[in-house]
Amino acid sequence: MSETILVVNAGSSSIKFQLFAIRKGSDLERSLKGQIEGIGTHPYLIAKNPKGEVVIDETWPAPEVDDVPAALDKVIDFLRSHVGKLPIGIGHRVVHGGPRFSEPVIVSAAVVDQLLEYVPLAPLHQPNNLRPIRVVLERQPHLMQVACFDTAFHRGHPEVADRYALPEAYYAAGIRRYGFHGLSYEYISGRLREQAPELAKGRVIVAHLGSGASMCALVNGKSVESTMGFTALDGLPMGTRPGQLDAGIVLYLLGEKKVSAKEVEHLFYHDCGLKGLSGLSNDVRDLLASPDPRAKLALDYFAYRIALFTGQLAAAMEGLDAFVFTAGIGENAPAIRAAVASKLNWLGFKLSSKANEKSDLVISRKRSRVVGLVIPTDEELMIARHTLGALHEHAAAA
Template identity: 70%
Template sequence: MSDTILVVNAGSSSIKFQLFSIGDQLQRRLKGQIEGIGVHPHLVAKGADGASLIDKTWPAGEVGDVPAALGKLVEFLRAEIGTLPIAVGHRVVHGGPDYSAPILLDAAVVERLEAFAPLAPLHQPNNLGPIRTLLQRQPQLRQVACFDTAFHRGHPEVADRYALPDKFYQDGVRRYGFHGLSYEYIASQLPKVAPDIAQGRVVVAHLGSGASMCAIQAGKSVESTMGFTALDGLPMGTRPGQLDAGIVLYLLTERGMSAKEIERLFYYDCGLKGLSGISNDVRDLLTSSDPRAKFALDYFVYRISLFTGMLAAAMCGVDGFVFTAGVGENAPTLREAVAKRLAWLELELDPAANAKGEGRISTPGSRVACYVIPTDEELMIARHTLSVLRVQAAARLKEKLA
């Protein structure tokens, strides 16, 4: 039986996971999630062929928190593969100024990463919870953190600075960008699925409940719509996107809101949810007859088109546009609306190809080639984890031979 790597993406009430076998190349062996932790705990997992491996629920008290859920996951993995994986790769949203590449985790690294929790309060604490639990319960199990900020760390300083005194930049107040694991995967796929634009200037739109866009030139990130935190840029399911900083001052001084109340507003009650008053889910908005739903989607499309212009300017032009992530991959109506607003780039959509949502969805004569490319952040995490393990093994061998 081959060695395996477990990939974990933890939220406040769920743990998504995938298991990869290590061979000549990584092979996805199973995927699943434990959801409803503390309320209606439910574990489901399917094999690589889509067949169900487990579908089990527990009383809320039996799986009341993430550590308890991890225990159930460990039990399942031991029953399914007979042993634990050789390593666990984790998605960690914010690496701050310290971490620009995947890293082997220990208590000291986790403590440093906890300092960035205020910059990603929806994600960072939940990402780190399972890591801490496994360090305590399975200290021999190697864990690797893979950062959503890392792919963007090669930006020129002019792209990452805010117009603030230098001391703030030196303290880490800078534009980091997020969804880097998704963009890195797309960049790795471009030579295979879109060789005509792989070495060119590409705008990638990662559109999901969290949404951002990235300028990728010759396979490298050069600009992103997100900045210091995951609030910036595009409007999202519940986050507002780009804001005038004066709004924060107004809410503090004129509306008497506390910092915690403003944080709650910006992370949970804005974006598509705030604009529509209906839902943060694009699927709900697309099927709604309420004019507020249409306005929210029109606003989303409008902002996508505006940021496309910004990213094109960062690259002095654009050769390709890629849709990815849940909304980008599965909402042809929204893709069509975006393409219409990008007609000034001479982007011409092929309606039949767009309806299918596979591969190239622009016409042969379109000056800007447009693609739908499914993302795979979990595979990217598995690749990084394996790479860290191999570097560690090489270092140990070198030490023995010295």
């Protein structure tokens, strides 16, 4: 039986996981993909092998799996019975690494304490990301864990891109532009080098369009600018998040409307974005299927803002050679890609309708000055690679 690495992405009521077998030459092969959902309400565990065959589909009464530790126990029990032994390491997606962490790190209690400081910067994600890490530290302290950060890929930004126009003391305190979805952008950067090496050397915008959405400017495969900043609220409108806002709106809500800080936080993370604009849904599939004019407004706004930020990112790179769509919407919604491309004709992005409908690798016409591509992302594989690398470095240093 091959040794394995477990990749965990924990939410408030779910744990998504993937298991990778380590083959010769440190190659990684995905062997399981699963999730435990409905924690505390209707808990169920489902996992599939690479052929798509279900290997477990089990439910429990709510009191039996009423929190993340209990859910993680179910996942570990399943892995023990199905694989025969525990993984040699666990890789975790952690959204915010703050100013301290610019690369994956082996987890300790001290590291967790530092990462807890960034909970206010990512209140939807950070507490959930850290919960299973803390459980494993308590119950399986010998099992090596590696935290992989969504902010790390952007840490090489030039200072002029990293700063806000605030006094120095705030920058020193960590108030700066971090950028997110870095694990996705890092994976896409690597895939570009494999699939389109000449383009990878140039100026590329990657649009990670999912429930959370952002864009990144890559020059020679390195991040130089991103639409997200200090928190995951900035930039593009998202499923339930507003994207770029005038900071005066926050002051107005707090001062004039007497809305509490907690209420503002809930509004911005849960009730804005596509959901807020449409009044219907945060799911692009629902909005594309709806005849309601508010659904059309939300989608038009989404495409409009993507186009606006394309101009900003192209300016940061002083040009544009390729535009990559990725993540759930970017990979699976030809109508959204077409709406964006129609607004980028002035840049020389000429869409091939046929290729776009088929979600081909290249969706632009042969004579398009800007090459359009669709590249599926794989953040879990990126985490598994980082985890294996950290384990090897640790073993070499021992």
